Amino acid sequence: MKYSLCADIMFVAVGEKGPVWPDTDGIIEGMKLAKKNGLTGIEMFDLEGRDLDRIAAAGKELGIEIRACVSAGASLLGDPAKTGELVSLFTQSVPKAKQIGCSRLILNAADYAKDLSAEKVLAAMEDALKRLAPIAEKEGVTVLVEPLTGGFFTSSKQAFGLIKNVGSEHVKLLYDMFHFQNIEGQITETIKANLELIGDLHGAGAPMRAELTVGELDYAFILNTVKELGYEGNFCLEFFTFENRDEKVAASCKVLPA
Template sequence: MKYSLCADIMFVAVGEKGPIWPDTDGIIEAMKLAKKNGLTGIEMFGLEGRDLERIAAASRELGIEIRACVSAGAALLGNPDKTEELVSLFEQSVPKAKQIGCSNLILNAEEYARNLSSDEVIKVMEDALKRLAVIAEKEDVTILVEPVTGGFFTSSKQAFGLIEKVGSNNVKLLYDIFHFQNIEGQITETIKENLNLIGDIHGAGAPMRAELTVGELDYTFILNTVKELGYEGNFCLEFFTFENRDMKVEASCKVLPA
């Protein structure tokens, strides 16, 4: 298993008008924090407004991979009126992701069509992902579909069923343990049954999205189970920390299997 930090979540600040996401310097600081703790990668949100040349150079210098980023238009998956825009924005995001050595692009469907039935939304998602899969296969990148708390997906069966319908090795599920604990629980059993459809795993303490050592989830048990299953992909620390960042990252890293 490979380990990384989510740079944006880890370095977000709270402003008067809401969250202040890290700039290029913040992304590079996340790389340094990852390296300090023996991690080998980071993940990040959007690519727009960031100095991709500097990020790429820091990635090479520090030996820290950028394992995933959020595609422009990520929220539009599941909205039939926005599918053309989604495809266009994804096509624009791919070369930017490649510029920083990233081959995994995340879609989260947060702005799905709420006027449609669940079955209709799934069909819209399936059709869009099949179109995007053609691009992903040609460009040798992977699309990661991420169900989130309060979003469209209400079960892992529904989410993994969508990935199976698309039927492309370049379209996988981003299994976020924190979100799926909120959605349904049954973490390790679900991973066991669907490991071949998982392209990335995120983790945070639940229910408060804190470091791995806080909350109702036993990450030592979960991650050792995942390792025993033969998972060789990425596990990303994706928790909020507004103080004592170094201490909380260090504590979380202690539960990661070697």
């Protein structure tokens, strides 16, 4: 298994008008923090507004991979009126992701069409993902669909069913254990039943999105189970911390299987 750190979450600050996400320097600091703790990658949010050449160079210098990033238009998945815009924005994001050596782009459906039935939203998602799949295959990238706490998806069955219906090796689910603990629980059994459909794993202490050693999830047990299943993909630490960052990352890394 490979381990990564979400640089955006790790270095977000609180401003007068809400969160202040890190700039290019913050992303590079995330790389340095990952390397310091023996992690071999990071994940990041937006590609826009950041110096991608500097990020790519820093990754090579530090030996840190950028394993996933958020596609432009990520929130539009599930809105049939905006599927064309999503496809266009995703297509524009692919070369930018490749510029930093990243081959997996995240869609989160945060702005799905809330005035439509669940069936129609799922149909819109399936249509969009079937349009994105051949683009992803041609470009050698993977689309990751990430269900969020309080978002559209209400069960893993619903989410994995969508991925099965799309039927592409280039469209996978980003299974975030923090979010799915809030949505339904049953983390290890769900992973066991759907491992082949998972393209990335995220984790944070639940329900408060803290470090891995805090909350109701036993990450040592979960991750050892995942390792025994033969999972060789990525697990990303994605938790908030506004103080004692180094100590909390170091403590979290101690529960990661070797």
